[in-house]
Amino acid sequence: MKSWPHSIIVHQLMTNLSIVCVRRAQIRGAFTTVLLRAEYSLSPTKKCVYFRLDSEQLELVKTVYDRLTTDDLMSRCLLGLTQNRNEHLHSRIWKMCHKHRSVFKRSVDFATATATCNYNFGYLESNLTHLLGIQYTHAMDKYLKHKDTCMDAPIKRKMRKARVRNELEYAAGAF
DSSP states (O other), X not given: OXXXXXXXXXXXXXXXXXXXXXXXXXXXXXXXXXXXXXXXOOOSSOOOEEOOOOHHHHHHHHHHHHHHTOHHHHHHHHHTOOOOHHHHHHHHHHHHSOTTSOOOHHHHHHHHHXXXXXXXXXXXXXXXXXXXXXXXXXXXXXXXXXXXXXXXXHHHHHHHHHHHHHHHHTOTTOO
């Protein structure tokens, strides 16, 4: 928990979330040069990495940190409104290939392809039974339709609760 600002900065620098591509390239370049020049502690008890930043690189990292610590973003994090669609897709993939078990790359690739098809087209449209030679039944159709209706239920429920919470916080005469 001590290194959460560092992990947020690393995540922001490594993903394509920035608006200005040139600025993003400068920040990534600064970050990679810092990683190349990092000094690692060899002590078995202290696992520390020491970075030497130039003033120009320090300003680039500081702008990212300032943007990540705005009041708007921090309030969204506190309310739990930060899950995006990528995290939802990743949770589907890891439901098929559990992280605590060793799986082959082929299994992860298959789970990724299946989760992507199910996510983009729904369970009913991305059904692979005809390719596997399994007979399509009414019970299977009913089950896949039910899975399609329940697909985004957790996200919808979370957004509905957040909307109700916001309406209750800012309602006229609520105090």
